[in-house]
Amino acid sequence: MGEHSADVAPKGKAAPRRTSIGGRRNPASASAILEAAEAILSETGLAGFSIEAVARRAGAGKPTIYRWWPNRSALLMDVYARQKETVLRVDTGTLEGDLVELLTRLFAFWRDTPAGATFRSIIAEAQSDPASLAALQSFLADRRAYVGEVVARGIARGDLPPKADLPSLVELIFGFAWMRLLTGDIAAPDADHVPDALPARVRLLLRGAAATA
Amino acid sequence: MGEHSADVAPKGKAAPRRTSIGGRRNPASASAILEAAEAILSETGLAGFSIEAVARRAGAGKPTIYRWWPNRSALLMDVYARQKETVLRVDTGTLEGDLVELLTRLFAFWRDTPAGATFRSIIAEAQSDPASLAALQSFLADRRAYVGEVVARGIARGDLPPKADLPSLVELIFGFAWMRLLTGDIAAPDADHVPDALPARVRLLLRGAAATA
Amino acid sequence: MGEHSADVAPKGKAAPRRTSIGGRRNPASASAILEAAEAILSETGLAGFSIEAVARRAGAGKPTIYRWWPNRSALLMDVYARQKETVLRVDTGTLEGDLVELLTRLFAFWRDTPAGATFRSIIAEAQSDPASLAALQSFLADRRAYVGEVVARGIARGDLPPKADLPSLVELIFGFAWMRLLTGDIAAPDADHVPDALPARVRLLLRGAAATA
Amino acid sequence: MGEHSADVAPKGKAAPRRTSIGGRRNPASASAILEAAEAILSETGLAGFSIEAVARRAGAGKPTIYRWWPNRSALLMDVYARQKETVLRVDTGTLEGDLVELLTRLFAFWRDTPAGATFRSIIAEAQSDPASLAALQSFLADRRAYVGEVVARGIARGDLPPKADLPSLVELIFGFAWMRLLTGDIAAPDADHVPDALPARVRLLLRGAAATA
DNA sequence: ACGTAAACGAGACGGTACGTCCTGTCTTAGT
DNA sequence: ACTAAGACAGGACGTACCGTCTCGTTTACGT
Missing domain, CATH: 1.10.10.60 (Homeodomain-like)
Structure with a gap:
């Protein structure tokens, strides 16, 4: 070879x-x-x-x-742990802005650094290795908590009613992001010509969350 | 031998x-x-x-x-193609009922037949094999179209305004389902005790879609 | 397994x-x-x-x-190299006796140990694999040299004139032995009944060698 | 390939x-x-x-x-049977001339036609396939008989005493020829420079045969 | 005259072996 | 105690052939 x-x-x-x-x-x-x-x-x-x-x-x-490292999966997790230290802190003033910015930068991070390939690999690995799956779940919980905080900040700011269905909102955000990653659909938005679908997704989610109060 | x-x-x-x-x-x-x-x-x-x-x-x-079959991935796709012929037709009378039923049955299908393990494997495989990714994308498009029809029927029934953001709705539904599958989170709802989160997700999405009109 | x-x-x-x-x-x-x-x-x-x-x-x-071992042939050669360490030393007092004894013992060695099957295999292998052929040639040269010494000792003893055609004698001896091996004709002499042809072959060769002086 | x-x-x-x-x-x-x-x-x-x-x-x-053809070996034998119809008839007037000529032409035949490679293959095949070995033995007996006739003609001509050890002579001739073939040593004699060893081999054999009378 | 029988090419079948790559374990020899 | 190195048994890879089988077609021969 x-x-x-x-x-x-x-x-x-x-x-x-x-x-x-x-x-x-x-x-x-x-x-x-x-x-x-x-x-x-x-x-x-x-x-x-x-x-x-x-x-x-x-x-x-x-x-x-x-x-x-006991096996391939453990090494893989460590590789990602090393990369994910890049935390994506955002504060645009509005919740909608924060989420759009967060997702845009996440996609850019996945696209422009080895992190994307690594994370895809980890998800794939987790489909056959239970230990990897557990690690992935705990990592996911961690990240959900962070996005939860961003949303909570939005609620504090009045961007969303206090009784909004936060868990649903957060889970749906991650589902969206993952599916985009896994289907290779994280291309940079073509600024002028193609209207980016990302803000539309965020808008739907936020209006839905507002309505669930 | x-x-x-x-x-x-x-x-x-x-x-x-x-x-x-x-x-x-x-x-x-x-x-x-x-x-x-x-x-x-x-x-x-x-x-x-x-x-x-x-x-x-x-x-x-x-x-x-x-x-x-030229390789492992092709065989994998064929295995799934054979299983997915089980189409999940639903008609409960309301869009919300249809979507909840659809997802519930999809999760049951993934949980109770080999299809779940197979589909997880296909998604994993697609992360390293471009041909599998392409096949997965086309399969996904197909399934999205079907769910699009279900939603369109809801619109026709007046469950959703005609100008609702259908693509966002559909994409977010799939993201949700996939993430549940990939994180092993498709257990049957424990009928009495734990309130099932699935209807909450659907409700958020539908209200968001209604509000995007 | x-x-x-x-x-x-x-x-x-x-x-x-x-x-x-x-x-x-x-x-x-x-x-x-x-x-x-x-x-x-x-x-x-x-x-x-x-x-x-x-x-x-x-x-x-x-x-x-x-x-x-790079291939089957190399392994084959090593197997024979391991067996052929059994060197057949003879000294009966006369050249004719030495050669008859040598061939008799060689045939017995080929017949009674795995060496015969191995050497047949090596010769067969050499017909399709050039590297094996080269190895076989060098092995043969080595063995010819040894028989050459036995004959030289006979010349020193006066059993053969000094100017006898030694190369021809040695080559013909090996040709005889090989053909017997390759045609499966190395049965033990049936002591009483069938007169063994081996001494007759040796006698012809020695008289011919004596006459070529 | x-x-x-x-x-x-x-x-x-x-x-x-x-x-x-x-x-x-x-x-x-x-x-x-x-x-x-x-x-x-x-x-x-x-x-x-x-x-x-x-x-x-x-x-x-x-x-x-x-x-x-029941197997590879049978096909192989048929290929050779087809080629060997080229019979090498010689008559130089003397037995020594006949034998030298016969061997020279045999080597040329093996060298210049596919027959050499084929025959080498047959001998190799016979080392693992008993049926091939039997066929080879019968073919060899046939060829020995032919050379026996050439020698008998020599005896009739007075080139060799009637009581000469004909079987030994014939067997040694074939052993010589085969070993040359199997070791790839059938190059054409370099007419002027290198004295050809072939006549020396024949001479030794004939003198030995004459002396065995 | 025509149906049957056998040979033909083609190529799929269940297998064995090839030679290569990688896994996870083990031992050495050297800091 | 930890390192780089690399041999070890094992097993999967994808390919070439093996010898068998069945197909559908093409003759020639015996009714």
Whole structure:
């Protein structure tokens, strides 16, 4: 297979030939492994993502990977955990503006960084691996809570009545975002010509939430 | 091979020893393969779904599978195509009733038949295989069209104003359903105790759609 | 694989479950593979000799075999190399006695050990694989040199004139032995009844060699 | 594999689209098969010689081949039987001349026609297939008888005493020829520079035979 | 004259083996 | 104790052939 030699070549940083630093974990190895994993994921997708390929590209031994991550899924989750630290804080003054901005920036984040490919892979992985599914669920709860806060802020601002069906609103927002990601439908809006559908989705959701009070 | 009889055994119908029926496709082999694939998928999930395993269980030769399906994804799509013929026709008299019924039955279909596991696998597969993604998109478009009809019927009935934002409504419905499936959250509603969240989601969407007119 | 135990069973020594012994070749695996190869060869001949069968019987992974032997022919050569260490040293006092004894013992070796089947296989393999042919040629040169020494000793003893056509003699001896092997004509002489043809062949060759001086 | 399309292309005679000629063997098919077999054998050797390849090249169905030849070996023997009709008749006036001429022409025949590759393949095949071995033995007996006649003629001419050990002589001649074939050592003699070893071999054998009287 | 029988090409069938890739475990040798 | 390295058993990949089977067609022969 052609990609084997290719995996090694683009390394770039000249393989600094790490070694043990004594009886404890070498952070350089850990980050080399995560970086290699991320690079492979964004370049070849989940298909090319194997422990073997990561080890090769990171210049690490396979057992070093298996010592710290029990399996492929765990490594995958760590790769995403490392990326998602980019938190998307928004405050446009209105709830509708906040949600549109949030989703727009989320789609941009998924589109323009390896995070999108990584997250798609995690969702895929979760379909066959229960541990990954659990991790995904807890991650999702975390993110829902954050969006919940954004919405709560909107309620405090009076953009939405206090008794609005917040859980439904939040769940539907995530459903929308995920489906767009999973069907590859997160292209940037073509500013002038095609009216972006995203604001329409948000508007429907907010009016529905307002009406459920 | 005699030593694989253990793999074949759970099949049930005693492996009637198919053979060629001349220079054309043997439908018995095709369906044996699809049935074996479906069974494996629902029993072990995508992880245990290998061409080799399907061949073993179907009592078929690997080349026979490769002759008719270029790869794992194609076989997967065919398995789903075979199942999805179960169309969920609903007519409760109101749009809200129709949508709640539709989603309830869809979740039951996913929960109680191999179709759920299969469809989760297809979505997962689509994350690494472009051809599968394309197939999934076209399937999705098809299903969206059907739900669009249900909604249009509601509009005709006066359950929704004619200018309601139908595309947003439909997309958000699917996003909701998919996310529930992918996060394993399609348990049957516990009739008395836990109030089912599903009708709340539908209500929010319909009120939002009504308000977008 | 459990279901292949039938293949493993006749092995005898219960498959001690080898594993890696670190970043270097495990000699236990190497010899298990060679022994399995030899056993298969002598039991089923070249027809049943497949890498897959050897791996199965040796309890080894196929990649382990391919790691150390590039192809079937190379493994075959190694099997013979392992057997041919049985060197046939003779010294009866006369050249004629030496050659008769040498050939008699060679035929017995071919007849009574797996070496005969192995060597037949190697010659067969060399007819389609150039690398095997080269290996065979070099092996043959080696063996010719040894017989050349036996003859030279005979010349030193005066059993043959110094100017005898040694190369012709040696080549004709090997041609005789090979053809007997390849046509399956190396049965043990039936001591009393059938006069053994072997001494007659040797006598003709030696008289001819003596006359070429 | 590249050679598949190549197998079909060089056919030359434009594939006259044979078909059945009624309830009996179609000789055109038989010869097309034998010709294809011969061509494959001489081009790719025994390694590329498969029933499938022959059928492809001959434009024949596999069952047509299996109908008339029980297996690969039988087809192989027929290919050689077809070629060996070229009988090498010699008469130089002396026995030594006859034998040198015979062997020289035999080597040329093996070298310059597909017969050499075919015969090597047959000998190889006989090492794993008992039926082929039997056929080879009977063919060899036939050829030995012919050479026996040549030698008998020499005896009649007085080139060898009547009591010479004819069986030894004949067997040694064939052993010599076969080993040369099997080790690929049948190059044409380099007329001027390298003294050809062949006459020396014949001379030794004839002097030895003369001395065994 | 026509139906039957056999041969034909084609190619699908259940299989075996190929040689390659990856998995997760293990051991070594070196910090 | 931890590292890079890499061998190990195992198993799936996708391909080539095996030898068998059935098809639909094409003759020739015996009614």
